[in-house]
Amino acid sequence: MRDKYFGVLLLCSIRPQFPAVFAFSTMQALSIRGLTKTYRNGVVALKGIDFEVGVGEFTALLGPNGAGKTTTIGIVTSLVNKTSGKVEVFGHDIDTQIEIAKSCIGLVPQEINFNQFEKIFDIVVNQAGYYGIPRRLAKQRAEKYLKQLHLWERRDDMSRTLSGGMKRRLMIARALVHEPKLLILDEPTAGVDIEIRRSMWEFLRRINQEGITIILTTHYLEEAENLCRRVAIIDHGQIIEYGRTKDLLAKLHTETFVLNLRQPLENLPPLDGYAVTQVDDTTLEVEVSKQQNINALFELLSKDKIQVLSMRNKVNRLEELFVRLVEGKG
Amino acid sequence: MFTRFRENYIGFETIVIKEVVRVARIWVQTLVPPVIQMTLYFLIFGGLIGSQVRRIDGYTYMAFLAPGLIMMSVINNSYTNVVSSFFGAKFGRHIEELLVSPLPNYMIISGYVVGGVVRGLAVGSMVAIVALFFTHLHIAHPLITISVAVLTAILFALGGLINAIFAKKFDDVTIIPTFILTPLTYLGGVFYSIQMLPMVFSEISKVNPILYMVNAFRYGILGVSDIGIGYAYVIILLFIVALFCFSLILLHKGVGLRT
Numbered sequence A: 001m002r003d004k005y006f007g008v009l010l011l012c013s014i015r016p017q018f019p020a021v022f023a024f025s026t027m028q029a030l031s032i033r034g035l036t037k038t039y040r041n042g043v044v045a046l047k048g049i050d051f052e053v054g055v056g057e058f059t060a061l062l063g064p065n066g067a068g069k070t071t072t073i074g075i076v077t078s079l080v081n082k083t084s085g086k087v088e089v090f091g092h093d094i095d096t097q098i099e100i101a102k103s104c105i106g107l108v109p110q111e112i113n114f115n116q117f118e119k120i121f122d123i124v125v126n127q128a129g130y131y132g133i134p135r136r137l138a139k140q141r142a143e144k145y146l147k148q149l150h151l152w153e154r155r156d157d158m159s160r161t162l163s164g165g166m167k168r169r170l171m172i173a174r175a176l177v178h179e180p181k182l183l184i185l186d187e188p189t190a191g192v193d194i195e196i197r198r199s200m201w202e203f204l205r206r207i208n209q210e211g212i213t214i215i216l217t218t219h220y221l222e223e224a225e226n227l228c229r230r231v232a233i234i235d236h237g238q239i240i241e242y243g244r245t246k247d248l249l250a251k252l253h254t255e256t257f258v259l260n261l262r263q264p265l266e267n268l269p270p271l272d273g274y275a276v277t278q279v280d281d282t283t284l285e286v287e288v289s290k291q292q293n294i295n296a297l298f299e300l301l302s303k304d305k306i307q308v309l310s311m312r313n314k315v316n317r318l319e320e321l322f323v324r325l326v327e328g329k330g
Numbered sequence B: 001m002f003t004r005f006r007e008n009y010i011g012f013e014t015i016v017i018k019e020v021v022r023v024a025r026i027w028v029q030t031l032v033p034p035v036i037q038m039t040l041y042f043l044i045f046g047g048l049i050g051s052q053v054r055r056i057d058g059y060t061y062m063a064f065l066a067p068g069l070i071m072m073s074v075i076n077n078s079y080t081n082v083v084s085s086f087f088g089a090k091f092g093r094h095i096e097e098l099l100v101s102p103l104p105n106y107m108i109i110s111g112y113v114v115g116g117v118v119r120g121l122a123v124g125s126m127v128a129i130v131a132l133f134f135t136h137l138h139i140a141h142p143l144i145t146i147s148v149a150v151l152t153a154i155l156f157a158l159g160g161l162i163n164a165i166f167a168k169k170f171d172d173v174t175i176i177p178t179f180i181l182t183p184l185t186y187l188g189g190v191f192y193s194i195q196m197l198p199m200v201f202s203e204i205s206k207v208n209p210i211l212y213m214v215n216a217f218r219y220g221i222l223g224v225s226d227i228g229i230g231y232a233y234v235i236i237l238l239f240i241v242a243l244f245c246f247s248l249i250l251l252h253k254g255v256g257l258r259t
């Protein structure tokens, strides 16, 4: 299945300004094989993960608390030692070419991890230094990214004086300062207000279009649906679904429709072939599979003299899918 | 290959600058206390008590004491700087900034060590200046004086780094200094010549590595020493190599840093 999509995907992701995508079409930005992790206290956080992210992709790693998202990212960025398995970043194995692999990645961690007593500007400049960027260029880059993330005015302040949302943006600026090919964000919008979240999305979309491969973890399903072409759903240390967001949605065979009725319904007549739940007197929820004819449903309804006033698609389909997948296997 | 090294060097330089800026920024904590403490030692031990003490190797007690106190400052400050800065980075998690970067471990170690050496030598120099108010400091062998100070600073900076790697809480940062470093320093010939000790104790003292460093430094300044200078260099260098390799292994394994 996945391979079939892969060809299509490649075509989709070729942009005129990035012929390199085509030239290295077989190389993945990130390739994870059989990754396991057992923490020293015995917690099995990852039970064998296989996962690939193509160059130029925008992928979400979606999963509930404790699923293993941060552990996976920790291994890729060498903050966590793996127990077994293989990880390659742009073809560089983290066991043998760790330094090159690291230089490809920019990380925005889940928890704040900069020095709270350092100046904002210095944090970004120093990070560039660790990646070997000469000081003068580092300062230019720091200015560029702090401006893009609307933190330039605060550059001389101690980082602890920033608000939570600003701290996240600072970590994004810091992650970008060495201009990585792969940006990994661990719940970048946690605790960020809606307005800033949207502008962050806009920003991420833009840099993805400029060619940076992005992986983000999130609990916000809306976020994955809005931003990411691909979604991996992880639960209890296993990837339980992975594919194009669209395909995953299609995989959810049923769609739920909410019907508003003209008259209150005393008792629900059997509607053959449809799973119906009565929410209240005048509201029904009907699950319709993709193959089923929706006209047939209306025929059934009118035969029972039930008049439908309005109908809408139940929102957050991915959320439903997510809950279903997680509950089904969890 | 060369670009790789240049990039690594930039990373190293960044750590050094950051460390030196840290020392300078919190100078009230990093530079002032040791100087005040040593000034008191000069006044009390050197001035008040020392005037009652007979000459050692032909030098006044004050002149004998000065190199010891300078060395003690170098040892304490290079150690303290690295242990507190590196543990602080672990505790505040900003050590992760370095762990995710491609900077090789030997450069991370070197960066922090140089930071410690800078503070050790800065405080040592200030204590030397204070000493000038109390006694005449004629440096007999400048090269030996400087090299012993630098090498000792490197050694204890490495010690501080290893301490910080193993430390899990703030208390762990003070355990080694309190129970090992301070006793060894006090018993390491800072305040007295081991020739003043009974035979047994002067022999026991010779297993204390700090004795060799203090004496080598005193030899550099006064030209007298209880022990052979060659020994001192061999011991210091052996310790440096051993501690450097040990910290490389620890960082490679990610002890105390990676889960």
Ligand SMILES: Nc1ncnc2c1ncn2[C@@H]1O[C@H](COP(=O)(O)OP(=O)(O)OP(=O)(O)O)[C@@H](O)[C@H]1O
Binding pocket: A039, A040, A041, A043, A044, A045, A063, A064, A065, A066, A067, A068, A069, A070, A071, A072, A110, B259
């Ligand atoms: N340092 C650690 N030591 C022991 N167990 C750990 C450690 N870090 C994580 N775990 C455990 O590993 C499992 C996966 O944790 P992880 O942080 O990867 O989850 P997550 O998907 O990022 O969750 P969240 O959405 O809450 O951030 C959890 O059961 C967690 O308790």
Ligand SMILES: [Mg+2]
Binding pocket: A069, A070, A071, A110, A186
């Ligand atoms: Mg997490």
